[in-house]
Amino acid sequence: MTALPAYPGCRPLELADRELFAGRFAALQPRVSELTFAGLYLFRHAHDYRLAALGDTLLIFGSGYGGDPYVLPPLGGDVRGAVARLLADGLALYGADDRFVERQLTGLAVELTEDRDNFDYLYLRRELAELPGNRFHKKRNRISYFEARHAYRVDRYAAGYRDGCLALTEEWRRVRGDLDSPSLRLETAATAEALQLADQLGLAGVVVTVEGVVKAFALGERLNDETAVCHFEKADPFMDGLYQLVDREFCRLAFPDCTYVNREQDLGEPNLRKSKLSYQPVELVRKFRVTRP
Template sequence: MEISSGKPLELSDKPIFDKYLNKFPPNISELTFSNLFIWKNYYDFLFLEWENHIIIYAINFFKNWGKSIAGNNDSIFFLPPIGLTPEKIILKLFKELENLEIHRVPEMVMKKLHTEKEFERLNLRVYEDRDNWDYVYEIKNMVNLPGNRYRQKRRWLNKFLELYNYDFHVISGDLIKKTLELQLEWCDVTECQGNEDLMEEQKAIETAIEHYDEL
């Protein structure tokens, strides 16, 4: 695989991602086109199609933002390949490239990796990344907020219902503009201008709102 052949994500690439993601739905929140697109400038994501999979990576990720598990900031950051056999593509990447780390790998892909003979031959190491685990809640618990575990959340909800009248609306038209205004107001209230991470999040949210209909 030629690393230099990767290209930055553009809105025009959405059909390519949709083709793969509709057929192979992601198990992690990062692997959606919307998320990748709104954060593309922050992480400098590149992608290419290789061996009937989408490969997403960032060459300078560890130099600028993230922490290399191996302690090598020259390593290339990869997200899990999107396609039929990501475990086989992961092994091919490690055979063809040097200094790479693949992050956010779902558990089911890891289980398949462990069954591959090449996994042991390549002497690959696996680490849990609890800081980046997705939150998973049962729908019934979010609807009913049962028991002592959700007592505080029930209080917050009841307080909201007492204090405010509310309506639910699908975001469209003028509401998109109002959503952006609310986000800018939130940024001022939280003084996000003084926090680099919050400012990058602000930029990502603005990108999402600006391209709401396309995404």
């Protein structure tokens, strides 16, 4: 990470910090997918996440894949004061949504830049669990294609499936081909750690097996009181319809009391954007980069 101005107690993120975040996230009710403890912890190496304090306000510093430093929306305490200090120090604020802009940035001299590639896709969970009507007939057809060719089983993720999910993750990386890609290695490592620490991080999900072999899984966590977020989804790419099936089953079984599911961003990848839009999001959760004018 590029050198930061001095902030009290700046240090790497640790697993024990989960309790430190719990009350702050409960009060904030975040809508941005980055603002979960598991998401921060599992991608702490990818983005060099670090914690610091500014009075009673918790700061989360990170860096993009290109090395540019940023800070996520401050948590607790004097948020407006913290934002003013951070911007004065030349830092950019990443991940501010509309609600944060309205509540914390009104009246401040700031420049807002929409980050479309990182907008989160928000869906009605029940729609993705049931895939009703003509809008979803192609998804249902893909699932029917899979079901007609494979005898399968769906279970909630548990430790007994860990090794099978890890093996599938490694196969997913192999099929992707570019083993020297830093982002691919980081994604694989984060997925593996999520599988190993699911209970400690509060992750839940589903597993699909075919003839006793794990062929797909999805893992996520609660983002706020009414929204779940899916962080990881892997499936055998040679089984047509399996991705649609595991997506449906995650939405059906993992967080049945949630109204919405956040399926994160498309990162500007055209095929991923097309896929996410095809699931009929009810909202794109806008994110802004905030800087001084």
